[in-house]
Amino acid sequence: MATKLLMSGNEAIALGAYEAGVALGCGYPGTPSTEIIETLVRRPDVYTEWSVNEKVALEVGLGAALAGGRALVTMKHVGLNVAADPLFTSAYTGVNAGLVVVTADDPSMHSSQNEQDNRNYALAAKLPMFEPSDAREARELTRAAFELSEAYDTPVLLRSTTRLSHATGVVEVDEDAPAPQRHPLGFERQPAKYVMIPSNAKRRRVDVEDRWARLREAVETHPANRVEPGSSDIGVITSGVPYEYVREVLPDAGVLKLGIVHPLPRRLVEDFARQYRTVYVVEELDPVIETQVRAWGIACHGKDVFPSIGEFSPGTLRAALGLPQPETIAEPAVEVPPRFPALCVGCPHGHVYNALRERGMVVSGDIGCYSLGVMPPYSAMDTLLDMGASVTMAHGMDAVLQGQPDRPPVAAVIGDSTFAHSGLTGLLNACWNQRDGLFIVLDNGTTAMTGGQPNPLSGERLGREDTMHLDYGYLARAFGIPEENFAAVDANNRKAVTAAIDDLAGRSGVRLLAVIGMCIIEAKDLKKIDKFVGKRDARKLELIEVDAHAHA
Incomplete structure (x- = not known):
């Protein structure tokens, strides 16, 4: 029986992938793409995960496709920059089963740091790209993308934009249709095709050109056009x-x-x-x-x-x-004052910015809620580039400012999910190169900016299943950070936060400070508070105890 449903573009992409028999869906949460995986996870017969970053997600997806299972990989437009390395070479290896990579672009930068047009990636990587216009097409072209991917042994890009991802439209669904088959084809050993040493890559480069000639002919009559x-x-x-x-x-x-x-x-x-x-x-x-x-x-x-x-x-x-505009509704007589973005009232991490500003520190910032530290009343962030750049840019500042008599103190501030995404390698680089800097992880137990997704430091995975979590203390030891240069404090205790910043700011070498306090939005659920405190205590960190229920 056919039923008409109202769906967002993201939900429709997830539906199309499911109907195409996708065996695996993965990605990194980033607006406007996040809801695709959050929709697909409701299908118990599809393996889904949040990966630690987009490069990892694409490599997981390609591995699944080479093993014969159709794979969907999702990310926002800047995430494709992170995944560009495997993306370009996957055009050489091919895919076996279908591999569709969704890039959700953000014209007007509603929630992004740039306005790049990822159609340019399709040109540069010699990959076909679909672009739907509404939710109905999002579902149909996702299915078509999987078919094209397998027919031509290539990854396929599917481009969405903020307007398509979040706008809703009517999608007609056959509720009586049988569930699609998801039996993997199996992995066939083909080292000449899948092992991209130069001698193999040179042969595969010829195959890419041959495929491209066939694709140019195929699009002439493809029903998507x-x-x-x-x-x-x-x-x-x-x-x-x-x-x-x-x-x-x-x-x-x-x-x-x-x-x-x-x-x-x-x-x-x-x-x-x-x-x-x-x-x-x-x-x-x-x-x-x-x-x-x-x-x-x-x-x-x-x-x-x-x-x-x-x-x-x-x-x-x-x-x-030069066409006339339609008549518009008259503006209201009362002027509504603008509401500037800010950290949530009661956010446990706001005090960190106050402490850094009061001490005149240069603050190298990062992507996420914590980017709002640049706004009043904190006004305490000096740089923001991309995910993980707070750590590495602070490293660079130290390299050129070291020894300067008027050198300002430098601190890097990064959220827990971003730290897992691409901050860990930067911290390792600083330790390896014996730099000097204060690196602060603001851990709120979730990926808050994109809707509260779990991450490798929250102790949960997609679907809120319990899993391992990264232990800051063990990490510091593994990276060779001296015990006196590491601290973990409760974000709700301002005196402890201030004391830790003062103590570590006065030391030399790489210093790691974990400021741990549950996201105030997540804290509306007392069960989540109990779970968060339990995970926090399991990390064996010397945190000042607080009454969790008093902070609900």
Whole structure:
């Protein structure tokens, strides 16, 4: 029986992967992609996990695919930077079973530090890329991506954006359909294909070009690309969410709707363009499609008309085309004051920023809730680049400031999930190179900024199952940090936090401070508090005891 359901784009991608028979789903939580894995975990017959970072997730996914199980790997756009190393070489190895990598781009940077367009990764890595326009297509093109992946023995990228990931649409589901088969094909030993030493890679490079020639031909007739004839002399080439805006603003225009944005179907584009006097290419961010269309000698308008910055809207298109805007609702008479982002009221880690600011320390910051330390009332963060960079940038500062008479004290601040993601290697690098610095991990027992996912320091895994946790004390010993240069304190005890910062700031060498206090949002559940305190005590850290229930 067919049932119409309202789904977000993320939920629809998860559904499409499930229906395609995916055996494994993994990724690293990052807005706007997070809900894909959180939806897929509800399917007990699919193995799912949060991996420690995106590179690890892609390698886990590729291993599953080589063993014959279809795999879905998800991340936000900047996460693909972390996974770029295995991504490029996976184009050489191929996949055996289907491997689909979701990159969720963030035009307008709603929750990101940059606005990169990851269609450029498809070009650079010679990988096909699908781009849905709504939830229905998100489900359909995810299934199509798995089919293409296996048919051409290649990883396939699927690009979402914030608007698609979080907007909802109608998806028709057959509730009586049998569950898809997920029996792995098994691993076939093919070292010449899977072991990328130079001699093998040179042969596989030729295979990549042969595959690409076949893919260029396949996209000419692939149903993901379609022509919608129009009654005017205007033709529009578009893809993704902007397609929806084109249909609203230019209802009479002919439209070439691209569901596969790389490789582009040259003959289809040329035939379409010949039918219209004026051709527009409507795409958010970079002129990826426009550049290729112009390279084929096709006259078109693109970034000479439409902006290169930010996500589009119907209003954006109307303004760019000089069309009248619809009447809007009058502005309210009362001006609503802006609400600036800030750490949650009662966050146990806010005092760390106060203490660092009062001591005039240069603060190298990191991604997550703790990036809000740059905002009032703390105003205590000086740098923020990417995940894990707080540790390594503080390392670099120390290397050039060492010995300067007016050298400011430097501290790195990083959250627990980010520390596991990419802070550990930076800390090891600092220890190995005998640097000097205060490295502070603000451990709130969860990955708070993206919705409270577990991480390797929380003692839980996806699905809230208990598992191992990293012990800061043992870590410090393993990294060769002297006992006097390590401390772990209760974030709820401000005197203890201040005393630890003062003590460690006055020492030399690598110093590690773990400030442990449960996320105030998670602390609304008394059972979670009891569990958190139990895990904290199990770490054998000398923390000042607090009444956990008093902090609910």
